[in-house]
Amino acid sequence: MNEKRKARSKQNKQERIKLDQIMRVLFKLSKNLTIELINGLFNETFYGPEVKIRYGNSEFISDEYDRIIGDMFITVESKHKTFHFHIEFQTLNDETMVIRMFRYGFEKALEHATSLEANNKVPREKKVFLFPKQLVIFLEENEAVDDTLSLILRLSNGHELTYDVDVMKYWKHTPESLRHQRMYALLPLLVFQSRKRMRTISTSNRPETEKRQLMAAQFEQLKRTIQQTLEVLGELHDTHQIKVGDLERILRVIQNITDYLYNRYGQYKEMEEEINHMRKSIFDPKIRKEAKLEGKKEGKLEGKLEGKLEGKKEGKEEVAKRMLLKGLDIPSIVEFTGFTKEEVEQLQQ
Structure with a gap:
């Protein structure tokens, strides 16, 4: 039991660090979004340029x-x-x-x-x-x-x-309520709300068959939440209330949280393509449109976004390799990088 408590304590600490990092990203977006967030949270009326x-x-x-x-x-x-x-x-x-x-x-x-x-x-x-x-x-x-x-x-x-x-x-918030209060930076955290229900199902004493059914229903709800969040972000981008730089960071946070949930409570590979399709169907046309409006070659801005995402994956592979060389166990590497157990084992080979 003592070992289980230690493992749980270590896991909670890692999750806390992950949440801290996510919050620092969301509270350090562009100045205008940060001011809007402070205004919404504390009922202030600051004007960005002033x-x-x-x-x-x-x-x-x-x-x-x-x-x-x-x-x-x-x-x-x-x-x-x-x-x-x-x-x-x-x-x-x-x-x-x-x-x-x-x-x-x-x-x-x-x-x-x-x-x-x-x-x-x-x-x-x-x-x-x-x-x-x-x-x-x-x-x-x-x-x-x-x-x-x-x-x-x-x-x-x-x-x-x-x-x-x-x-x-x-x-208690929804994508629309966060939008109404102009707290756009908090939109990605809606995805995080599924964690408690998934954890409750995972740690319950229910039969495995029932657990799988309940977890599948939670993932369907999670997909709907992601869809609604992405649609609101798309509308904000269309109306120039969120710029591409902030949009990239917000999308990475959503991806980071969903990676964590899928790796921990479900079969990520079965859901990854569907989530990526949602993102691309909403944002790829918008990014191409913005690139045209700015007089750039079509695909240059989109390539920049995709390049960053690919670079992030390559960077995570290097981190995983260094962890393997230092002798860290595979479950710890999965927790830190978001890779699946099979992906880490492939890197190990």
């Missing part, structure tokens, strides 16, 4: 050398004011989340106060701790998640302060 964006430090070391790492800290600077935001991404409901949010907020406020003091912008005898505006995005459906995370700070003089953090229940 502000600057900075990404802040997310790793803090205490006096006891205890390290804590947050997900995303963003600063938006206008001509007259600076705004600080902090976003955390969660899959599972965690009772300690509000405590961690307080720690993250406090460390960022301390960092900010220390910086102001060092630059002589505030008197040393008057410290001001400015917490960033915070939000936790829960990706997977969970009825136990409240609309707000709260804790009470009881001071020695008897005064009490309530500390609240807003929550976004991502599972």
